Amino acid sequence: MDKLIIKGGNRLSGTIPISGAKNAALTLIPCAIMTEEPLTLRNLPRLADIDGFQHLLTQFGVSVSIQGKRPEDFGRVVTFEASRLTSTVAPYDLVRKMRASILVLGPLLARAGEATVSLPGGCAIGNRPIDLHLKALEAFGATIEMAQGYVKAIAPDGGLPGGDFDFPVVSVGATENAVMAAVLANGTSRLTGAAREPEIVDLCNLLVAMGAEIEGIGTSDLTIHGVDRLNGATYKVMPDRIEAGSYACAAAITGGEVRLEGARAADMVSSLAALRNIGVEIEEDPKGITIKTNGALKPVDLTTAPFPGLATDMQAQLMSLLCKAEGTSVLKETIFENRFMHVPELTRMGADIATEGRTAIVKGPAELTGAEVMATDLRASMSLIIAALAAEGETQVRRIYHLDRGYERLEEKLQLVGADIERVGDD
Ligand SMILES: CC(=O)N[C@H]1[C@@H](OP(=O)(O)OP(=O)(O)OC[C@H]2O[C@@H](n3ccc(=O)[nH]c3=O)[C@H](O)[C@@H]2O)O[C@H](CO)[C@@H](O)[C@@H]1O
Numbered sequence: 001m002d003k004l005i006i007k008g009g010n011r012l013s014g015t016i017p018i019s020g021a022k023n024a025a026l027t028l029i030p031c032a033i034m035t036e037e038p039l040t041l042r043n044l045p046r047l048a049d050i051d052g053f054q055h056l057l058t059q060f061g062v063s064v065s066i067q068g069k070r071p072e073d074f075g076r077v078v079t080f081e082a083s084r085l086t087s088t089v090a091p092y093d094l095v096r097k098m099r100a101s102i103l104v105l106g107p108l109l110a111r112a113g114e115a116t117v118s119l120p121g122g123c124a125i126g127n128r129p130i131d132l133h134l135k136a137l138e139a140f141g142a143t144i145e146m147a148q149g150y151v152k153a154i155a156p157d158g159g160l161p162g163g164d165f166d167f168p169v170v171s172v173g174a175t176e177n178a179v180m181a182a183v184l185a186n187g188t189s190r191l192t193g194a195a196r197e198p199e200i201v202d203l204c205n206l207l208v209a210m211g212a213e214i215e216g217i218g219t220s221d222l223t224i225h226g227v228d229r230l231n232g233a234t235y236k237v238m239p240d241r242i243e244a245g246s247y248a249c250a251a252a253i254t255g256g257e258v259r260l261e262g263a264r265a266a267d268m269v270s271s272l273a274a275l276r277n278i279g280v281e282i283e284e285d286p287k288g289i290t291i292k293t294n295g296a297l298k299p300v301d302l303t304t305a306p307f308p309g310l311a312t313d314m315q316a317q318l319m320s321l322l323c324k325a326e327g328t329s330v331l332k333e334t335i336f337e338n339r340f341m342h343v344p345e346l347t348r349m350g351a352d353i354a355t356e357g358r359t360a361i362v363k364g365p366a367e368l369t370g371a372e373v374m375a376t377d378l379r380a381s382m383s384l385i386i387a388a389l390a391a392e393g394e395t396q397v398r399r400i401y402h403l404d405r406g407y408e409r410l411e412e413k414l415q416l417v418g419a420d421i422e423r424v425g426d427d
């Protein structure tokens with residue numbers, strides 16, 4: 001298994017190209033299931049999760065053709081064609097590697113009237129149930145059965161009637177599944193309390209380009225008028241706001257100046273506000289964001305929340321940055337019950353962090369030193385790299401397969417701005 005070796009202390013300077021968003025791509029790809037015509041997605045990041053999802057679609061008889069396979073190509077163009085579905089079963093072996101596989105449930109049900117998908121199970125950051133995905137589909141008229149670790153959803157003869165659902169908890173994935181199921185329903189559906197993350201706006205924009213009728217895009221109140229069929233489309237995946245935010249933290253912790261080419265500030269309002277409060281200078285323009293740090297970092301209190309609040313996917317990276325702030329910061333994680341897995345590893349690097357339930361108290365500035373650390377989940381892994389960039393000496397990060405799920409060409413991008421980082425085979 002590979003590991004990353006990082007020698008800290010280099011000030012990052014230069015430009016990092018921002019990739020297409022993993023979390024948008026994972027909900028745009030299953031839209032291919034809902035049309036007989038080709039769907040071409042541009043700017044798809046090369047990530048283990050995207051490859052896994054493409055493989056899952058071939059399971060249903062969807063053809064997948066990839067352009068841009070050369071190593072120097074950033075942003076793949078992939079065409080999916082589901083002229084005929086040959087299966088509606090998503091098996092355990094594929095689903096267990098990738099939680100987002102549950103996002104095929106709504107599209108399969110909408111197109112074929114039935115779907116059998118393995119239950120994804122828990123993961124490092126928390127329990128992550130799918131009850132709301134199922135309740136929304138039931139509200140649209142589906143029958144749900146559970147057996148042998150699989151969920152089977154069946155639509156009445158003639159298709160889903162559609163219906164109303166009020167989300168008691170904001171869920172990104174459940175909103176995505178519900179929207180995808182509703183666009184091909186026979187009647188009108190209304191979702192209230194829906195998630196309004198930029199990735200959901202991206203999903204709705206693609207569906208509209210495919211012929212769907214959706215009102216309230218970008219709000220938590222969506223009205224979806226079902227249509228008989230969707231057409232194909234060509235669509236560019238939005239930039240990855242979490243990748244951009246992660247590199248902003250990396251630049252800031254080294255006192256550097258880095259341009260995040262292609263990042264979209266409008267999607268990152270809370271993360272950028274947090275960075276500004278920490279003392280990071282940020283310039284926004286239509287083509288990207290520039291991060292500069294001069295002088296001391298300031299402590300802040302941060303609480304994660306559904307969009308437009310601070311993304312839980314940024315909490316670990318901001319925590320690493322706050323280890324270097326002059327004073328005590330308090331971070332509250334309200335979305336996932338177990339998302340402080342990076343804390344013991346950061347502590348091994350010299351951080352002073354105490355946790356109590358869902359609150360972490362970070363005392364800075366810490367003298368970070370290199371250590372051998374273990375990546376535990378995607379964003380926790382990135383937080384260790386950020387800390388390593390500012391640490392004295394060498395850090396070895398193991399179990400980096402987590403990073404390959406979500407950061408396209410991580411070492412290459414960091415090397416571009418002067419980081420001393422390399423991937424080597426583990427012993
Ligand atoms: C592929 C993808 O886009 N992943 C993102 C998505 O995950 P994901 O869609 O899985 O996260 P959700 O928004 O659904 O989870 C939010 C909260 O709702 C709870 N919940 C969710 C579904 C459900 O049926 N029942 C329930 O109780 C979860 O346990 C969690 O506490 O949004 C998260 C929250 O922004 C991000 O951290 C993930 O990066």
Ligand SMILES: C=C(OP(=O)(O)O)C(=O)O
Pocket residue numbers: 023099100125313378379406
């Ligand atoms: C938790 C994340 O992703 P996933 O939902 O795919 O596990 C993430 O992107 O930080």
